[in-house]
Amino acid sequence: MSVNRFSQDAAQVALEKFKSGQINRRSFMTALAGLGLAATFKPSAASAEVSEIVICNWGGAALEAFEKAYGAPFTDATGIEVVVDGAGPSTGAVRAMVESKNVIWDATDGGMVDATTLGAGGYIEPIDYSIVDKSLVGEGLAAEYGICNYTFSNVLAYDATKTGETAPTSWADFFDLKKYPGKRTMCKWIQGQLESVLLADGVKPEDMYPLDVDRAFAKLEPLLPEIIFWEGGAQSQQLFRDGEVVMGNIWHTRANLLRKENPDFTWTWNQNLLFASAWSVPKGNPAGKKVFDFINSSLQPEGQVELLRLMGNGPSNPKALELMTEEDKAVYALAPENAKNNLPVSAAYYAENEAELQNRFLDFISR
């Protein structure tokens, strides 16, 4: 490691010389190439005007939607381009980027849990609340290392042609094989899975955390043969389309897309498991502090409602509710009608326990 640190320091020296005009660009790049660092140090990044903000999300339809809802308003106001990279800011990807000192993202669209985990590991900057206006978002949606850009829920979605006369209304119904025979789908990523099991087993929302994992596993174990575990949102949707499952614990955004395709697919907001997504800023992001202006802009209600209409992602700014039609409210997890019986998933709990729990869960479902 010491070798590495030394060569970085040598590059730093060369960078300073280049800046102060003691060496020209050509010899600076030659020096870097000699140190094997040409790609990591860019002389322009530190000093030039910020001309673009690069945000990273999970791709797919979200790519274009983010450009429209978050990018366009900011570019109109400031002239700064917003580039959306759909590569997926997994905590591992952010860590790898920061540790290799080759950060290309200014803001990442991860969960509030990721923000807390990455913050604890020292991979991201605290949100600069001297620039970002905390009051733009609802209660509890602004944290040290992440500010909520949108909300979403895990809901009980079902195929009305298969559930018969009485539609399922609670997680208890979801795990009731007698009442509703057939396959179900749950997610193999842990957040929001055991909560649904425990709610079905009678645990009260206020007693949910810390999760009683053994109790959840005991309840889930006999049902495992009837459960297909989805990995990505598109897959959860496909299982319904193919008629493979009767019910699913899936994201409300996917349930919404399903219902648009076919009204027989629908969901209940009852006992929805509410998540906050969040912007985080990787350490050493290329645009520096400018990213916080972008974040501020992304919290304006107009853009957020636009995103709701495009994707179903719920606004974090409570003022957005005033701009919504009845149709918008029907897919908004925080609309008073939908939110009254929800369970906010605890980011603090998962930041502490997710790694352990995820491994236990994967082991449990694959036995």
Next chain:
Amino acid sequence: MVIKVTNFERWAFMLTVPAGVVAIGLYVFPILQVLALSVTEPSFGLGNYVSMVRNPAIGRVVRTTLIVSAVTTLFTIVFSYIVAFALVQMRPKVRRFAMFLVMLPFWISVLVRAFSWITILRRNGVLNSALVEAGVVNEPLELIYNQLGVIIGMVHYMMPFAILLLYANLTDIDQRIIQAARSLGARAPTIFWRVWLPLSTPGLAIATLFVVIFSFGFLVTPANLGAGRVLMIAEYISVQISSTLRWGVATALSTTMLICVAAAIALAMRHPAFRSAFGGSQK
């Protein structure tokens, strides 16, 4: 013994140096850096290896991987041998077309192949619908989202590789030996069991080794066709790298796998069948 190096050989060697440097700089060095994490993350020492051995969940992942890989290899080799043997017997024109069919899957991504299998094998899929329709079964069979589905997908993925390796070996077998066996009065089964099969051991050995090693590293197929119920080493490592940030355990597992595979190859190379397979044609 003095080895004489000609001028040509010297130049030929020099020409391989740039590629060697690139391979070491861009591939070997970064891999070593990653592997070094296994003894430095989160703290220096062998802690990751100790916790890896003690972790019963990792034990189960390894067991699943071994079982799935072994069954995959068995079926792949048997099916591929049949196809390769048939290819050798074909007339050249037919063989060219058959060869095209064997190569076809190479142009289709592993993800697309996994999804195609889902379409065929799921409960309302092509195969189950046909079986139920024909009255062969009353209830759709559970062909997917379990080990069976994963093995089907993996065998399909591995077969073209194994077929090509076996075909190369089988075409190397001197046809005059077969003729000699026939002229001495051996019947077809005897010729197969006592001439073809023993002479194909180098090909079988190398194809088996290749399929086993490749199977250990499967990620996409088990993830898609297993749907959470079949957890193999590669997926476990991937989760630890990108999601749980337990890079120490992930790299320890990768290192162990690398060493085991290298050891398996080294051990196999001591066997004459492998040496002759790597030695190429015996003609």
